[in-house]
Amino acid sequence: MLVTSAIRDITERKLAEENLRELSARLLQSQDEERRHIARELHDSTGQMLVALSMILTPLVQNRGEIDPESRDTIKEGLDLVGELSKEVRTISHLLHPPL
Numbered sequence: 001m002l003v004t005s006a007i008r009d010i011t012e013r014k015l016a017e018e019n020l021r022e023l024s025a026r027l028l029q030s031q032d033e034e035r036r037h038i039a040r041e042l043h044d045s046t047g048q049m050l051v052a053l054s055m056i057l058t059p060l061v062q063n064r065g066e067i068d069p070e071s072r073d074t075i076k077e078g079l080d081l082v083g084e085l086s087k088e089v090r091t092i093s094h095l096l097h098p099p100l
Contacts, residue, residue, distance in 0.1 A: 039096035042089055050086045054079060 060067060060075045067075070 035096045039093040042096070043093040046089050047086065047093075050082055050089065054082050054086075057082065 057075055057079050061072055061079060064072075
């Protein structure tokens with residue numbers, strides 16, 4: 001009877017370890033999927049808004065006749081910030097993508 005209970009204890013432990021491995025694998029897969037989703041959203045929606053903002057501001061900087069130099073400089077600074085933010089979003093999006 002002692003041998004039977006020892007075999008059962010080992011079997012139950014092995015089963016528990018296998019269940020833990022499967023749960024860990026599912027958790028990692030869920031994390032990868034969520035990271036991929038967030039990266040896609042950042043790249044697609046936020047990236048598109050930044051491009052649109054840049055397209056709106058660029059003609060204002062190029063219009064030399066109607067805008068005073070101080071305002072043009074402020075708009076140029078805003079465009080520079082949009083460019084930097086766009087790079088940051090691309091970098092974060094890239095880092096969020098799980099390795100293949």
